[in-house]
Amino acid sequence: MGPVTSTLPRLPALVPPPADLPPRAAALRADVRAFLAEERAAGLWTPRADVWLSGWDERFTRELARRGWLGMTIPQTYGGHGASPLDRYVVTEELLAAGAPVAAHWVADRQIGPTLMRFGTDAQRRRFLPGIAAGEVYFGIGMSEPDAGSDLAAVRTRAVQVDGGWELTGTKVWTSGAHRAHAFFALARSGPRDEQNRHAGLSQFIVLLDAPGVQIRPIPLLTGAHHFNEVVFDRVFVPDDMVLGEIGAGWRQVTGELAFERSGPERFLSTFPLLTALVGELAGTKGSEREIGGLVARLWTLRRMSLAVAASLESGEAPELAAAVVKDLGTRYENEVIDVARLLVTIPPDPGAEGGYARLLADAVLHAPGFTLRGGTNEVLRGIVARGMGLR
Amino acid sequence: MSSESMTTENAELAALAESVFADARAEGTGFDAGLWSTLEETGLARLTLPSDAGGSEGTLADAAVVLAAAGAHAARVPLVETDLLAGWLLHTSGIELPAGPLTAVRGELDVDGDRVRGRLARVPWARAAASVAVLTPARVVLLGPDALTVTDGTNVAEEPRDLVQVAGPALAVAPAPGEVAEELRLRAALGRALLLAGAARGALAASVGYAGEREQFGRPIGRFQAVQQQLALAAAEVAAASAAASAAAATAMAGGIRSDAGRFAIAAAKARTSEAAGAVARIAHQVHGAIGFTREHDLRLLTTRLWAWRDEDGSDAEWNAHLGAAVLAAGAEGLWPQITGEP
Numbered sequence: 001m002g003p004v005t006s007t008l009p010r011l012p013a014l015v016p017p018p019a020d021l022p023p024r025a026a027a028l029r030a031d032v033r034a035f036l037a038e039e040r041a042a043g044l045w046t047p048r049a050d051v052w053l054s055g056w057d058e059r060f061t062r063e064l065a066r067r068g069w070l071g072m073t074i075p076q077t078y079g080g081h082g083a084s085p086l087d088r089y090v091v092t093e094e095l096l097a098a099g100a101p102v103a104a105h106w107v108a109d110r111q112i113g114p115t116l117m118r119f120g121t122d123a124q125r126r127r128f129l130p131g132i133a134a135g136e137v138y139f140g141i142g143m144s145e146p147d148a149g150s151d152l153a154a155v156r157t158r159a160v161q162v163d164g165g166w167e168l169t170g171t172k173v174w175t176s177g178a179h180r181a182h183a184f185f186a187l188a189r190s191g192p193r194d195e196q197n198r199h200a201g202l203s204q205f206i207v208l209l210d211a212p213g214v215q216i217r218p219i220p221l222l223t224g225a226h227h228f229n230e231v232v233f234d235r236v237f238v239p240d241d242m243v244l245g246e247i248g249a250g251w252r253q254v255t256g257e258l259a260f261e262r263s264g265p266e267r268f269l270s271t272f273p274l275l276t277a278l279v280g281e282l283a284g285t286k287g288s289e290r291e292i293g294g295l296v297a298r299l300w301t302l303r304r305m306s307l308a309v310a311a312s313l314e315s316g317e318a319p320e321l322a323a324a325v326v327k328d329l330g331t332r333y334e335n336e337v338i339d340v341a342r343l344l345v346t347i348p349p350d351p352g353a354e355g356g357y358a359r360l361l362a363d364a365v366l367h368a369p370g371f372t373l374r375g376g377t378n379e380v381l382r383g384i385v386a387r388g389m390g391l392r
Numbered sequence: 393m394s395s396e397s398m399t400t401e402n403a404e405l406a407a408l409a410e411s412v413f414a415d416a417r418a419e420g421t422g423f424d425a426g427l428w429s430t431l432e433e434t435g436l437a438r439l440t441l442p443s444d445a446g447g448s449e450g451t452l453a454d455a456a457v458v459l460a461a462a463g464a465h466a467a468r469v470p471l472v473e474t475d476l477l478a479g480w481l482l483h484t485s486g487i488e489l490p491a492g493p494l495t496a497v498r499g500e501l502d503v504d505g506d507r508v509r510g511r512l513a514r515v516p517w518a519r520a521a522a523s524v525a526v527l528t529p530a531r532v533v534l535l536g537p538d539a540l541t542v543t544d545g546t547n548v549a550e551e552p553r554d555l556v557q558v559a560g561p562a563l564a565v566a567p568a569p570g571e572v573a574e575e576l577r578l579r580a581a582l583g584r585a586l587l588l589a590g591a592a593r594g595a596l597a598a599s600v601g602y603a604g605e606r607e608q609f610g611r612p613i614g615r616f617q618a619v620q621q622q623l624a625l626a627a628a629e630v631a632a633a634s635a636a637a638s639a640a641a642a643t644a645m646a647g648g649i650r651s652d653a654g655r656f657a658i659a660a661a662k663a664r665t666s667e668a669a670g671a672v673a674r675i676a677h678q679v680h681g682a683i684g685f686t687r688e689h690d691l692r693l694l695t696t697r698l699w700a701w702r703d704e705d706g707s708d709a710e711w712n713a714h715l716g717a718a719v720l721a722a723g724a725e726g727l728w729p730q731i732t733g734e735p
Contacts, residue, residue, distance in 0.1 A: 011597040014631035017402070018639040020646065029734055097728045272728075280724035290709055293716030297663040297708075300656070300731055301632050304639035325631045328624070382624030383617075389600050389627060391614040 012388050015322050018304060019311030025090045032094040035067065039100070046355040047099030047273040050367040052266050053176055053227055055101030061135040064095075070105055071133025074113050079130030085314045089307070093265040099273035099360075103177060103227075108132045108139040110264065112185065115257050119245035124206065128183070142172040142186035142207065142231060143254065150380045152187070153198040153251065157233065159188040159205060165239040166190065168205060171232050178216050178229035183208050186233070187250050202250030206242040213237070223351070223366050256318070261375050263309040263323035268302040268330030270371055271337040271364045275299075277357040278341045288344045295333075295340055302330050321388040324381040331371040331378060338364050402457050405450075408434065409458045413465035421550040423520035424468040428493055431469060437493075438475050445483045446491075447475075452649075456586050456641035460634070463590020464597070466693040468551070470495050470517035472583030478525040481576060485532040485566040492522025498573065501528050501558060503565060508533060510558045518542050518554035526558075527568060527576055534564040547700035549693075571650060578649050580705040581662040582640055588665040588701045589630075589637040595676040595694040596630045599623060603679055619679060626675040633668035636661040643733070653733040656715070663711035666702035673698045 039045065039060070048055055064070050072088040074080020092110075095102050113132050116125050131137030148154040157170025168188055175184060184207055191201025209216065213236040219228040245253045275295060282288050305326050312319045341361060349362035372378045386392055412434060416427040431437040440455050441447025450458075455476065462471055470493050478494035495517045501510035518524060519542045526533045539560030547553045600623060603614030613619050640661035644654040673695040677684050684691040702708065719727055729735045 011593065011600060014593075014627055015635045018635065018642040020642065026734055029732070093732075097731075276724050276727055279719060279727050283720055283723040285720065289713040289716030289720060291712075291716065292719055293663065293712030293714065294667070294708070296715050296719050296727075296731065297636075297660040297667075297712055298632075300660040301636040301639075301664045303731060305631065305635040308635060308639075322631065325628045329628045329632060379621065382621050385624040385627050386614075386620035389623065391600065391603060391620050391623060 010390065012321060013319075014325060015305055016308040016312035016317070016319050019308045021086055021090060021307070022084070025086065028087060029090050029094060031067075032069070032091055035063075036094065036098045036100060039063075040098075045101050047276070047360070048101070048355075049099065049273050049360050049363040050270045050370075051096065051099055051273075052102050052106045052270070053367065053370065054103060054225065054363070055099075056103040056177065056180060057101035058104050058135070060101050061104040063135075064091075064105070065133060065135030070109050070135050071113055071129060074117065074129050074133055078117075078125045079133040080113070081133070085310060086307075089265070089310050093269065093303075096265055096269040097272050097276075099276075104138055104180070105132070105135055107141055107177070107181075108137060110266075111141075111257050111261055112139040115185070115244070115253070118256070119204075119253050121241065123241060124244070128206075131182075137183075138177065138181040140175045140178045140181040140184035140209070140229075140231075142175060142184040144174045145171055146173055150377055152254070153202070155187055155189060155202065157186065157188040159190040159203060159238075161190075162237070165237055166205060166243070168207065168233040168236045168238055171230060173219065173228070173230050175229045175231050176227050178209060178231050179218065179226065181209055184231070185244060187254055190247055190250075199251035201248060202254075203247045204244040204250045204253055205238045206244055207233070207236060207238060211236050211238075221366075222369075258376065259313070259318050259320050259323050262381075263306050263313075263319075263326040265303070265306055267327045267375075268299065268306070268333050270331075270367070271334045271360075272299075274341055274357070274360040274364045275337050277360050278337075278345060281345050281347070281357055291340050291344055295337060298333055298336070302326065302333060306330070321385055324376075324384045324388075327375060328378045328381045328385070334364075334371045335368055338368060402453065405454055406457045406461065409436065409461035412436065413461045413467050416465065416467060420468070421546075422468065422552065423470075423493070423517065427467060428469050431471065437471065438479055438489075440475055441479045441483060441489070445479060445489045447479065452582070452641040452645040453638075455583075456638045459583060459586035460590035460593065460637070463587035463592075463697070464594035464694075466591065466594065466697055469493065470520065472580070472587065473516050473521075476579045476583045477576060478521075478523075480579065481525050481527060481532060481572065482534060482564075484569055484572060487525075487532060487534055487564045487566050490523045490534070490536075490563065493517065493520055494523055494525060495521040496525040496527065496576065497556075498527045498576065501526055501531075501533055503528070503531060503533060503562070506561045506565065508535065508539060508558050508560065508562045508565075512556040512558065514545060514553040515556045517552045518556050519544060519552050523563065524556065527573060529573075530568055532566045532568050532572070533562050535560075536563045547704065549696035549700040551697075551700065575650055577706070578644075578655065578658045581711070582637075582644060582649070582658045584701050584705040585633075585637040585640060585658070585661040585665040588669055588698065589633040591694045591697045591701065592630045592633045592665070592668055592672040595672050595691065595698065596623070596626050598691055598694065599626065599676045599679040602684075606681070613679070622675050623679065626672050629668040629671045633665040633672075636664040656718075656730060656733065659706075659711045659715050662706055663708045663715065666708035666711070669698035669702040 071080040072083040190203040350358035351362040353359035435448040438447040439450040478496035541557040543555040640657040643657035
């Protein structure tokens with residue numbers, strides 16, 4: 001027939017085939033739930049929205065480590081547990097759904113560990129991975145700069161080769177938790193700018209945040225809360241053995257890191273504690289079934305998409321398109337929870353409340369602008385999807 | 393998915409289904425007899441039925457692959473009705489399956505011995521069906537053409553949704569096994585969700601293709617960021633629809649259609665695919681401009697199906713209400729266990 005179906009084979013796969021968790025996941029999930037119930041019963045923390053940015057609690061992080069729930073995918077040789085990414089998925093989604101304070105270990109556990117396993121040297125792994133798995137070593141991300149946000153290839157931080165290593169000079173911004181973290185991965189320009197190939201000449205370095213020449217200044221969020229930082233390097237020395245991966249391969253390494261970062265449950269569960277509180281407010285009432293059901297159907301779908309991507313990543317594929325789609329849909333969903341909550345319940349947000357619906361709504365509203373920005377803005381992600389479909 | 397061989401088998405099945413449906417001519421209305429013959433020859437017409445019922449013993453995951461292709465190519469055949477609905481209903485009730493395309497419907501009939509009277513509204517494909525399986529509150533009744541007077545009706549995609557007057561002998565009558573009514577409803581919703589996901593993918597593919605060919609302002613319209621962003625939004629809806637429908641099929645296959653997880657998954661999948669349908673159709677038409685809004689262009693074959701199917705076998709409003717009622721009954725503590733399917 002005509003133009004409609006003749007184009008079908010050209011469309012790329014937008015989502016990997018459905019995947020289920022392994023049967024052993026049920027027991028692990030039950031253990032995590034029991035632990036979380038115990039912690040909450042003891043009043044050790046209160047469920048919050050957007051906990052992976054704002055919930056810094058080193059005691060909680062060490063408790064997770066004690067139970068083997070940090071560095072799960074890191075091999076035992078390096079202090080980890082040699083578990084599958086799907087086991088980690090179960091633990092992570094349970095923690096986020098409960099609104100538990102996971103920020104301290106978040107970056108280290110999610111991407112530093114896997115990236116060191118992919119690109120790090122044996123010495124680097126031995127140095128950092130045991131501490132990450134023990135919940136004692138925290139990391140940040142040093143990608144964005146004042147003039148390099150969505151356009152990451154525009155980074156200006158310079159790495160100049162010196163005797164025995166490199167000297168870094170420049171400024172990184174929006175680094176969550178840098179004021180408490182021990183180290184971060186800095187993306188810097190180690191070769192000359194090439195307008196023909198803007199991705200060439202970039203490298204990654206492991207920078208200790210207490211090194212001489214590193215200055216860390218807070219960039220308060222619109223609420224005044226201190227999570228973001230500006231990290232300024234003034235001729236900071238990084239020895240050769242702290243170069244991550246290959247000199248000049250920074251772009252490839254960083255984009256690989258982003259694929260892992262885009263499709264996890266944190267991309268649709270940031271406001272889930274608010275949804276739970278909303279259901280609590282409405283339980284036993286009539287009239288809001290359609291709206292609640294709509295949020296539930298969308299959430300169930302997002303989780304199944306995210307699991308499919310996780311299983312695909314585990315089998316060694318890099319479903320970049322599907323990961324971008326999960327983040328675009330998921331972060332918009334996090335905002336939809338707020339919209340529906342406001343439609344159904346008239347309790348105003350209260351940032352001073354100890355917990356409960358009013359506090360969760362306040363935190364969700366005030367943190368919402370970040371959902372569709374972090375990890376690549378949704379507009380940039382849609383550009384990736386458009387390119388994948390052959391439009392650019 | 394349990395093994396790699398499953399994926400390979402599905403890839404072969406997908407290639408077969410793709411070639412069968414792509415070769416069919418989707419324009420025109422009514423039953424595509426040529427396509428139906430091919431489906432019978434290839435064993436796709438009764439894919440999930442047992443071999444003693446003339447079926448191919450395929451799984452729901454296999455059905456997901458085939459129905460996605462059928463939807464994407466706007467196939468004019470009662471595939472869901474024959475295989476997932478009537479075939480299953482008759483086999484489950486111990487009635488021997490007649491040959492040819494079948495359809496199934498729930499309704500009220502006066503049954504007196506083998507004499508049956510009644511009126512059945514909006515029966516899918518009745519005019520093309522060799523036999524009609526009817527589920528009444530207490531019985532399963534198989535009717536042949538001699539007992540039926542069919543008045544043509546359609547959905548907005550011009551697919552047959554006929555009025556059927558019944559007066560005559562039944563070919564077979566059996567007591568309805570327990571819980572078949574619910575399973576029939578869930579099977580219809582699952583089949584429809586899979587077709588919807590396929591049609592959404594077809595409409596997106598057509599739009600991406602058109603955006604790459606149609607030139608305005610001296611370049612293909614797909615080069616404009618405004619158009620790219622819209623198509624990426626449509627792609628996200630298509631991805632969600634495909635993921636929801638195929639995950640529901642996988643869940644139903646693993647634990648049973650009427651298991652708690654199966655029920656939840658099918659409800660969510662029909663709701664989500666129906667929601668995606670409107671968004672995808674809207675963007676597809678916007679990208680195609682005026683030509684897509686005419687009968688000269690084939691886009692309508694997919695978009696009218698999206699509009700028809702989203703409201704059939706339970707709309708998003710109905711299934712969302714069903715899910716919402718379950719969630720509000722379970723309360724805050726029950727929400728996450730329902731999402732994960734793990735109590």
